[in-house]
Amino acid sequence: MSNLLTVSPSPHVHTDDSARKIMYKVVLALVPAMAWSVFVFGIDALRVTLIAVAACMAFEYLIQRYILKTESTFTDGSAILTGILLAFNVPSSLPWWIILIGALVAIGIGKLSFGGLGNNIFNPALVGRVFMLISFPVQMTVWPTNTQSGIDAVTSATPLAVIKESLKNGKPISEIMPELPTGMDMLLGNIGGSLGEASAILLILGGLYMLLRKVITWHTPVSVLGSMVIFSGILWLINSEGFANPVFHLLTGGAMLGAIYMATDMVTSPMTGKGQIIFGAGIGVITISIRTWGAYPEGISFAILLMNAFVPLINTYVKPKRFGGQK
Amino acid sequence: MLKTFKLGGVHPPENKISANAAIRQLDIPKTVFIPISQHIGAPSVPVVKKGDTVKAGQLIAQSGGFVSANIHSSVSGKVKKVDTIPDSSGYPKMGVVIDVEGNEWEEAIDRSGTLVKEYSFTSEEIVGKILENGIVGLGGATFPTHVKIVPPKGMKAEMLLINGVECEPYLTSDHRVMLEKPDEIIVGTRLLMKAMKVDKAYIGIESNKPDAIKLLKEKVQGYKEIVIVPLKVKYPQGGEKQLIKAVTGKEVPSGGLPIAVGAVVSNVGTAFAVYEAVQKNKPLFERVVTVTGKGVKTPSNFMVRLGTPVSELVEAAGSLPETTGKVISGGPMMGKAIASMDVPVTKGTSGILLMESAESKREKTLPCIRCGRCVSACPMGLEPYLLQTTAEKQMWEETEKNNVMDCIECGSCSYTCPSSRPLLDYIRYGKSSVGQIIRSRKK
Amino acid sequence: MSITILYTIITLSAIGATAAIILYFVAQKFKVYEDPRIDDVEGALPGANCGGCGFAGCRAFAEACVKENNLDDLFCPVGGNDCMTDVAGILGLEAVKKDPRVAVVRCNGTCEHRPKTNRFDGASTCAIASSVYSGETGCQYGCHGYGDCVSACDFDAIHMNPETGLPEVVDEKCVACGACVDACPKDLIELRKKFPKGRKIYVSCRNKDKGGVARKACKVACIGCGKCEKECKFDAITIANNLAFIDSDKCKLCRKCVSVCPTHAIIEVNFPPRKIKEIPKKETVEN
Incomplete structure (x- = not known):
């Protein structure tokens, strides 16, 4: 036989679901609400979401690559999810640098310091959010209202x-x-x-x-x-x-x-x-x-x-x- | 609402591609290798030696203890040697190698296909015949039937459950037996009931086999004591404890045997073998084996003489596909991957599954995301994620405390894990280590 | 203001005093007498807590030493003779001298010597692999190569060689605690007498199959031919179940057996190159 037979303990079949698919399903479930937030709060909402997602993925990559020196998992969907949830928890007027700090805390402290996906005790997005809320109470509690209802x-x-x-x-x-x-x-x-x-x-x-x-x-x-x-x-x-x-x-x-x-x-x-x-x-x-x-x-x-x-x-x-x- | 068991369970793709292939008699091979340990319990003791001539159905190894079974020659011919050859685990096992000459059977065996419904045996006579003819559970666990149907002292059997669930994906041997030998199964069931002295029997069949349900329902008309129970398709319904729960609603207590709730479970294939043993005097020396897989040319169900090498079966189903990555003896959930095609068919071989190399590779293991799916999939209500960790860290006390010994090794946890973690690998390791500790404690 | 401080000081002092009194009585009530020599013995031990002595840790070993009347069955493999002399000194007992030992992996089934016959795809630990089946090669006795011994070692003294797929012992670090011996499901690791200059001669094989079968599975398998047994003048070599074994306590490192072994299953390590007349080329395991 040209190729060797594989031997492994049972079971020999596996569900086609995976951790990554689960993450992306959650992201998909969040899309309508995300679209609505853009409709309500305007382009600012998109800005906040994109910054948060990009920052979370970037921090995950950088920290794993240069500090922890482990295999990078920033594409497994969990960093994207953390980014979206982080954005969902802040007002659309939040300055970009606060979002960056929030993302760093969420990923760095909330997730990777515990050992990465699966080992964190606290929800990373909430760790980031609460950190921002306590550190920047003013910016975090200024709420732009509905841009559609006239009062811009x-x-x-x-x-x-x-x-x-x-x-x-x-x-x-x-x-x-x-x-x-x-x-x-x-x-x-x-x-x-x-x-x-x-x-x-x-x-x-x-x-x-x-x-x-x-x-x-x-x-x-x-x-x-x-x-x-x-x-x-x-x-x-x-x-x-x-x-x-x-x-x-x-x-x-x-x-x-x-x-x-x-x-x-x-x-x-x-x-x-x-x-x-x-x-x-x-x-x-x-x-x-x-x-x-x-x-x-x-x-x-x-x-x-x-x-x-x-x-x-x-x-x-x-x-x-x-x-x-x-x- | 169809009946099923409550806790856990999964539903892997059924893939019963050989369901319509009628049972074919496989040609007798040139040489057979019959291991002397084909059942749970003590290995049998060979009673033939090199150079002896044997007939099909002749005793070649005597039961080696209370929980053990007789083993008979599956062919006629000359004993080549009594020696070790590697079995499905790769470790050498003792067995009898026979060079085939002709196809001569023991005279006492009734080789005609006529159905013999009537019998006048006493319970003891039936048990005696089952013992003599080496019948073991054909569902895969291969527990000697004569031990199973005689309850230990102080316990009483109340009902017989015939397992026609076949919840393993791919496998269809039980399904075909039900379709082709329904009368024999009913007679076998009645014989088992008589032997156990019970007056109630249920035949549990999953609803993905409507033809078998319909046929057996017709055949049991006139036997009020036998009830056909259609069951919802869910793995691992074929597990004894799950089947009892599904059919009767009773739960076998942790660490207990089915007899603790008055039930004895037997496979449909076993019922058929019992019929043949009692009514036809035919020892268990052949069985139905499914040969299947996505790359197999003609997925088939064969009646195979025990001791036939797996390679012969695969050849008969249209040669081994180039793309084969894994050969499994049994089903994909609980079967054993084998490393060599020379492994013989034994009493417990229900199927040979050839998996494509692409589907046979495991996914990369990722960190546990604590989703709890293994917990909700476990039919025994255990926490596989926890057992895996404690077993990996060799924390045996913790592993034992979390009921690792209740694990039935069905594989639902590993199947369902989105991070592709080898949960069952470690749990099995934990189970065997804890088992050893428990045994040493008893001493 | 000063009143507040005063109150604080008084309250805290009162709490402290009460707690101290309670603790004093509790300590009196639950006092356990311990032989002070246990601490002394523990101090003399290396403190590795490896369990090589057969006890749960150094403390348990120290307790056992103090309890027993002699040290015949007690030995700390990590500390060796020096350490046991110290312990004996503290307790006024006689220490048993033991030759220092070192772990040796008795398998030379590298990828080259022992072709694979299948591929294992389960959780990669030796314990699990060997519970599933005999292994990835035709040799059911050989090394799985998943490194259970490596993870069992507390002293960083055993490593996997990625090229050979076999574990290698670092003699200088090995304390002969025996953790790897217990961890190996194939029973491949043996504690052998430590010779000067790290020299050793051993049968690097555990294959008990008959010659032909063993040879087919692995080029360097011991086939149990018995040539070494005949060659050895010191009765150090015995053959059982088609497998030779060299007793390191009897071996005098004469190297005669190495030259006669037809499959090079006997290995010599850290010897100077041979003089001209030796023809067979040896595989030497580098350390």
């Missing part, structure tokens, strides 16, 4: 910031609500905010696509959003004038983006469905707590990072249901 690129506060500010000043909810965009506007994406916070419906669509292609499971998003609704619902039922209603919480800020794309990051979420539900519930409760009582108007990034830290613990204690019962 005038900065305004996000609905969450408005509600927080007004509540602090003693206004009851019933007086604040008329000042805010309607639920329909928020669903469709006619509100100010970060790139990816614009349209809830497109994010949900992307999420459904990922669910269909089995990139994610329902556990994390449903658990995050469900616990947000339940927790904020309880508060709202206790005092509907002191707390915003659950629908409002669900549709504003990064709730959808966080629940569907950030919390479901495979690397930084638990392995089992049960674990993911616990993980998601933690995120929901912490998010609402920060939104209601914390210093920041929006808290889902912090909530996800906090729960990321619990993932190893959850994985240790939440075991899948064993066949034949526990020993």
Whole structure:
């Protein structure tokens, strides 16, 4: 025989799915929301996205090539994904150099310092985002509004910031609500905010696509959003004038983006469905707590990072249901 | 809603390309090599020596212990030697080499094709005949049948499950047996029930074999105690524990045998072999083997004498394609890749799969992205990613604590891993190391 | 302001004092008596924690030394005789002298000598490969070459040679702890007596097949012909299962067996070139 036979342990067939394909499926799921962000915030949104993606890939390549001296993996799709998610978490007016710093922190500290893809404890994009938010609070919280609605690129506060500010000043909810965009506007994406916070419906669509292609499971998003609704619902039922209603919480800020794309990051979420539900519930409760009582108007990034830290613990204690019962 | 097992499972492409090829008798080769260890348990003890003349069906190796089986000559001819030759693992194994002369069978064997439905044997007589004729499980695990159908003391069998699932991709030998020998299978099933003293039997068949389901449903009319259970297509439904779960809803406890929930599982091929052994006095010396693969000219199902070299089967199916990269004894999920074409067909060989060199290479291993797919694919509810790491780092206590011994080595984890990690390679290593530790602890 | 500082100091001191008292009583209650000699012995040991002595680490070995009444069965291969003399000195016991040993890989089945018959494509560790099947070549006894021995070595004393595909021992670094011996599923590595100048003569083969079979699989296989056994004047060579073995404790490095071996399975290392009359050319393993 001219060519030698191959011998390997079973199984001898393999699914045609791969880590790279998964990454690109997530990217694909994000495309509609990305397009919408360009439509809403103009060419600036595209600028931010491109810089973030290019910077993430470049930093991954450079750090692996020159500092870690390992094989470079910058094309495996994960750096691109981190770049897009990073861009989705910042306002479109952000200067380029802050994006670069964010990308460096996301890739360098958030991912590669832990040992690269698969070993990071925290979601890299969120590490970058939170770093930028704390270091450059002004630039990170100036939100250009919808360029389509006439008032071109005038900065305004996000609905969450408005509600927080007004509540602090003693206004009851019933007086604040008329000042805010309607639920329909928020669903469709006619509100100010970060790139990816614009349209809830497109994010949900992307999420459904990922669910269909089995990139994610329902556990994390449903658990995050469900616990947000339940927790904020309880508060709202206790005092509907002191707390915003659950629908409002669900549709504003990064709730959808966080629940569907950030919390479901495979690397930084638990392995089992049960674990993911616990993980998601933690995120929901912490998010609402920060939104209601914390210093920041929006808290889902912090909530996800906090729960990321619990993932190893959850994985240790939440075991899948064993066949034949526990020993 | 079709029945199936709950936890995990995968659905690899079925590729049952030989499903329509009727079983053909393969020509008897010039020389056969019959290993004396073709079953789980103690190797048999050869009872022939160099120069002896043997007939097909003659005992050549006696059962070597409680869990062991008789081995019979598959051909008539002269014993060339009793020696070692490399088996499918490349390590030399003891066996009997016979030079074929003619095709003479033992007189007691009924060679006619007539169906013998009636019998008047007692349970013990049936078990005796099964033992005498060296019947082992033909699904691949090759556990001696006479041991399986007699429950250990204190346990009682309640039902018989006949496994017609054939969840392995490519393989069609069980499918063909069901289509061509349905009456024999029913008689075999009834014989096994009688031997086990149970009055309920289920035949589980996956729904990708509608013809077999239909045919067997027709044939069991009149036998209320035998029920055909169509099952949803899902791998590894052919695993004993998964099949029991799918058909009865009962879970075999961790570390336990199926008998713990009152079930005994037997393959359809075994049921057929039992029929032949009891009704026709024919020892197990030939079996149906699928020869298949994308490059194979005529994917076929052959009735093959045990001991025939794999190369003969491949030749009969239209020669070995140039592009062959891997030859697998068994199916693609659990089969064994073999390094040499001289390996003989044994009682456990259900198929020979030739894989193209392109599809036989493993993808590059990437870092684990902790997606948890292996966890959701594991039919035993284990955490393959964790077991792999602990086995790789030789943390045996951790590996044991995470139930590595429950692994059925179905390969669903490795199949599904998007990073192409060799999960099962390490888990198997962990399982054997932990197994050794457990055994040494008992001593 | 100063009041605040004062309060702080008082509070912290109080906490510190309370904690100290609690800790004192806890330490009293759970005190474990330990023979102080254990620490001394441990200090005398090399501290490599390699497990070469058969214990979990240096501490466990030190405990065992203190507990036993003699040092007959206790030996630290890393520290060698000097170290054991020290230990014996501390405990007032007699140390057993042992010849220093070194690991030797008994396979010379390079890619050239031993053609491949198939290709392995599983997780590349020797343990897994040998649990799957006999190996990539016709020789079921030979080296897999995935370097389980290399990863087992704590002393960086064994490396894979990419050209031969075989592991090579760095004699200077090898402490004969035996980790590689345990790691090798083919049982190819042996601890042999260390001769001066790094000289060694050994049968670089473990093939127990009959001559013809062995030869077919590998050009430099030991075929068990027995010529070396006859040649050896010191009874150092024995043949069992078609395989020769040279006992390094009996071997006098006369090199006679090397010249008679028809397959060059016996290897000599670090010897000066032979005088004229030696005709057969040897493969010499460079170290």
